[in-house]
Amino acid sequence: VTTRDDARLDVWRHFLVAHAALVDVLERELQEAHGLPLAWYDVLVQLNAAGGRRRMGDLAESVLISRSGLTRLVDRMEEAGLVRRARVPGDKRGSEAVLTAEGRSALRTAAPTHLRGIEEHFSRHLNPQEVRAMREALGRIVAASPRADDADV
Amino acid sequence: VTTRDDARLDVWRHFLVAHAALVDVLERELQEAHGLPLAWYDVLVQLNAAGGRRRMGDLAESVLISRSGLTRLVDRMEEAGLVRRARVPGDKRGSEAVLTAEGRSALRTAAPTHLRGIEEHFSRHLNPQEVRAMREALGRIVAASPRADDADV
């Protein structure tokens, strides 16, 4: 069964290489066109999708980094004026990131660039059948994937 | 065409989330079972695949990091005894990383864990048709992907 195993390993390798290449191009394009790191764009998107404000903890999960990582990411974006922090009404422990007008504007400006980039470097190469296959397969993988904070059984 | 666009964007998002989740689990498993970072394992594999030795520059490309990044990665692995540096015969500028016996042994020990991890968290979720689809699609994406050092036309 060596050939089948090899094919499966190949997919994994292709997956890693493709990810590295794609993140690299998309980051460069966004940076050159709008001076925006991909991580910042991601925060803007997630905030916008949530109506403009989001708890720090929830946001950290959405953008796939640790809580402390997000604290500093939001620090930098706050300094750049794209978001601000606000207290959350019911809970004095909490803090939420809020999209500023400038942040919303940066997102509107950058989105076309980034969406075109995703289309050009990624989606364009997938036929409808592959879109279906990858969506389902990757969805299953994510669903089955043990969350980092889960107990080890 | 909103639904088709959404489906294509969904794939991209799934791709990012799956990558983050997979690298995270696989890294944790390798670390806990053998105290080996994924990046180290990757270097060991690439060296082994090349017969045990590799120019620093080539190796950097294979493991998807910068030259300077690889310099320090090899520094750490050398300190741990898994690789050593050697001059390259024909070119006094060059340097190559060479797998040590200990490195080869570490790879042999860790490989079963990691291969099982890839199978369990990734390959297992793909049916043969999806393996084919993903391999071809990702292969095309990588082939079309502009290399970082290419001119911007």
Place this chain on the structure above:
DNA sequence: CAAGATTGAGGCCTCAATCTTT
């Protein structure tokens, strides 16, 4: 001067510890 590799500086991330509120 170009190529191969390393070093210096600085950015961003993670883990563990800490502070505040529940």
Place this chain on the structure above:
DNA sequence: AAAGATTGAGGCCTCAATCTTG
């Protein structure tokens, strides 16, 4: 004591500059 968020310490990466050899 646990939850939410931040801070301190330290690791690893990248870019630009540097050193050596071609």
